[in-house]
Amino acid sequence: MTEKLVIIGNGMAPGRMLEHLFEAAPDRYQVTIFNAEPRVNYDRIMLSPVLSGEKSFEEIVIHGDGWYIANGVLLYKGHKIIAIDRVAKTVTSDKGITESYDKLVVATGSVPFLIPVPGHDLPGVITYRDLDDVSAMLLAAQSQDKAVVIGGGLLGLEAAAGLRERGMNVTVLHVMPTLMERQLDPAAGYLQKAVEARGIEVITKADTKAILGEKRVTGVELKDGRIIPASLVVMAVGIRPNVALAKEAGLETGRGIAVDASMQTSDPSILALGECVEVGGRTYGLVAPLYQMARVAAEKLAGAPEPRFEHSETPTKLKVTGIDLYSVGDFADGDDREEIVLRDATAGVYKRLVLKDNRIIGAVLFGETGDGAWFAELQKKEADIASMRDTLIFGQAFQGGASADPLAAVAALADDAEICGCNGVCKSKIVSTILSKGLTGLDDVRAHTKASASCGTCTPLVEKLMTLTLGDSYNPAAVQPVCSCTTLGHDEIRRLIKAKQLKTIPAIMQELEWKTSCGCAKCRPALNYYLIADWPDQYADDYQSRFINERVHANIQKDGTYSVVPRMWGGVTSASELRAIADVVDKFAIPAVKVTGGQRIDMLGIKKEDLPAVWADLGEAGFVSGHAYAKGLRTVKNLRRYRLVPLRNAGFHRFRHSHRKIHVGLVDSRQGEDGGVGLSA
Incomplete structure (x- = not known):
């Protein structure tokens, strides 16, 4: 008999859980989802590219409306669950819908932390957690010119970079002496220089005293007396698990909703997963462990014997175009620890490995991050690196004393080597899927394996695997030029317009070395459109560069x-x-x-x-x-x-x-x- 499965929340974790569940037990449950957001499931870790203009919302949708229809899922958009009746086994939404369940999954996510200073509730003060926040920032960028981002962590820096790309003057305020102090060591100094080089002001040791303004925010006052003008303030100072609903329902909670290793709550009919849970005394905010929770919860719902969630270190990657940063593991000082460090200040490259008993326990890479996955794999497996210690810092391609073929390094990876950390996809799965399904393109691999489908950091490694597997039959997608006037594609031109502050068509053609003096009917309309979109207040529409129509x-x-x-x-x-x-x-x-x-x-x-x-x-x-x-x-x-x-x-x-x-x-x-x-x- 079909059971009723109700899911509260429609984020990335419950979405991935359903994918696993429909594979393992496609006919076991009648599924109903209540989503507080008025939309379908989307990739939250790609909000930063949406903010910066590199992607649209449609490009980050994970499950469109058709997916829910095809799988028989009833999705209530814009319905926030306000009550769980554990006795009657029902949930009730703020729109008056009551639904019964046999099994309930709580995935209420997290809520952003707001610094409780005077003025934190003024119009113009927002957080950065979902698409509505991005929309608010984009709207502000159209009419406001000064933004302050409070918080120098991952989200804060990504928000600052996105707002700068949208033309705002941005200041980042960080209370600690260095940026991203939880993930980084002295590499934070390199990071700050890279951020400032993009035109973003960074103020460290900045303790916020108050947010100023009457009808709307006008600035931020620091405890040292400085006042930073602002027409938009973005708070990105952390998150906390959203446990309010679970607590009201009488479920056991700590920092998060308490669950065991199988994602079971204190109620045998209720599971929980995602940023709202606490498992083994830990809470999680990165996507890789959330996807592992999703797999475990799906196995539990499908009746698998004792599925277990296991903690593992998750790499941190900054999603800002042009700034390459990778961090994984433990960097705390200790007498029993050693370091291998490579610094090249001129090239902006910094690499640091922390070792204990000839095993990697932490790695920080800035500027060159291609070996991040390899170092993370060595750390995860606790591999003895004594035999390669002299060349370890130079990466996998240099093992053996000299630079090797990069494809040989990929070929040397073990079959169970994790290629995509976000989605937990190993080398053997990618290779076997390419061969069994006859895949020839990166998009096909993404669709069938999920590798490279989230943050995209592993894309170069996936492409090397495809080259290794398919040989000459694989032609890595060469950039399709906009026209014969240039060798550049649309994405690269758009990026360079912003990066080089190019604000006229002649400036673009000169700086990007156009092959023709005036362009053509293909490139001029494209350049005109990009300039209008990127510099709306500074660029005057060139009417003659529009399409013929x-x-x-x-x-x-x-x-x-x-x-x-x-x-x-x-x-x-x-x-x-x-x-x-x-x-x-x-x-x-x-x-x-x-x-x-x-x-x-x-x-x-x-x-x-x-x-x-x-x-x-x-x-x-x-x-x-x-x-x-x-x-x-x-x-x-x-x-x-x-x-x-x-x-x-x-x-x-x-x-x-x-x-x-x-x-x-x-x-x-x-x-x-x-x-x-x-x-x-």
């Missing part, structure tokens, strides 16, 4: 003719407007006219040389471009006669001809993004 306000057709779509506000027209369109059709012998799905009239087959005259006549009749030719505001459709329209919580309002006013008010001929507006009863 945008320049002539018409859609080019396969036969070389054009179609023209005059704007009709909200789909409403008049006899005089229709008569003007008919006159244009007759005057220029336009061969085809149709009504579009957007409540407009499309005239097709117009010659390019006729376009200026066509628009001149349409302009005299009061028409403007319908923007069917670019990523601008598209269609605002009207509703027939009277309708009642809910607007947020303001109640119902009469809606008659306001659709035309809404349409006119929303139009922005220089807008670069698609927009959608829905009005419904």
Whole structure:
């Protein structure tokens, strides 16, 4: 008989748990998920690339709506569970939905810590934990210019880098003498220099006294009297397990929800996993142990005998483009410990290995991190490194006294060597999957094994494995140039525009060594778009660098003719407007006219040389471009006669001809993004 499984929370850990569960016992449970966020499951560790503009939300979605439908999962979006009745075995959401369960999984995650100083609740003070926080930062970056990030840990530095990429002046305040003091040793000095080189001010030993402002934040006051101006303050000073719901339900809690090694809580019908739990006296915030919890919980639900979660050291990686940092293990001083250190201040490279009894117990790599996974593997296996001690710091490729073929180093890895730490994927799984499924591309490997699908740090290692496995048949995705004017691809150009502060098309072409003096019809529109997106307040749109459709306000057709779509506000027209369109059709012998799905009239087959005259006549009749030719505001459709329209919580309002006013008010001929507006009863 199918059992009812209810999951509270839809983060990465419960999502991975369901993947394992559907593989092991696909028909055992009827699954219902309550997600406090109004969206599907996404990769939280990729929020920083979303903030910096390197990725979109769609690119970090793990399970789209189709996945839930295909697996028969009922997902309640935007429903926060407010009560667990352990006697009746039900949960109740803040929207009034009550659901019964046979098994319950609590995955409420963590809550960000707010420094309890005066002003911490002012508008403009936010945390950095989910997509809503990223959206708030992006919105602030459009209208504000000064940001202060409190906290110099992983999240704080990633937030600071993202806001700097968005054009804000950023100051990082850190209470300790060095950045990321939990993960780093003296390498923090190298890190601070790299952060400051990106135009980010770093103030260490900065103890916050108060956040200033009346109606909105205006600055941060330090205990030494300094005042740092700010129109946005991001607190990234740590997290704590979200145990409130579990505690109210009477479950045993400590720092987190108490669970045993099988993720079982004090209630035999309830499991818990993720950042909200405490197992073996520890809480976890990195994705690798959370995914291990997910596997254990899935095995428990599937009926496996005594699955166990085992603690292991998890590497720390900073997700800031251009700053390579890798840290794993223990760095505490001790008389029984030795160090091997490599420093190259000019190249910005620092490597430090901490040894005990000829075994690696800690590693810090800055600047060159390619051997991080290998050092972590040696540390995890407690391997005796005595025989390679003299060359150990130079990495795996130098074992044997001289630089070896990097592929030979990958080939030498044991079959159980962990390649992807985030998802716990070993070498043998990747190789066997490539061969058994005939995979030829990195995206295929990501889809089938999850390797390289999270933070992406292991991507070079996965690509080497593919080269080793497939030989000449594998062509690592060479960068596809934007056009023949350059050898660079879109992503690299976008990165360099920001990194080199390039703010005009000529500056880009000169600095990035364009092969042509003026570019072409492919690259100029791309460069123009990137400059508008990256420097909206400093770059003036180059109208002649737009695509042909945008320049002539018409859609080019396969036969070389054009179609023209005059704007009709909200789909409403008049006899005089229709008569003007008919006159244009007759005057220029336009061969085809149709009504579009957007409540407009499309005239097709117009010659390019006729376009200026066509628009001149349409302009005299009061028409403007319908923007069917670019990523601008598209269609605002009207509703027939009277309708009642809910607007947020303001109640119902009469809606008659306001659709035309809404349409006119929303139009922005220089807008670069698609927009959608829905009005419904």
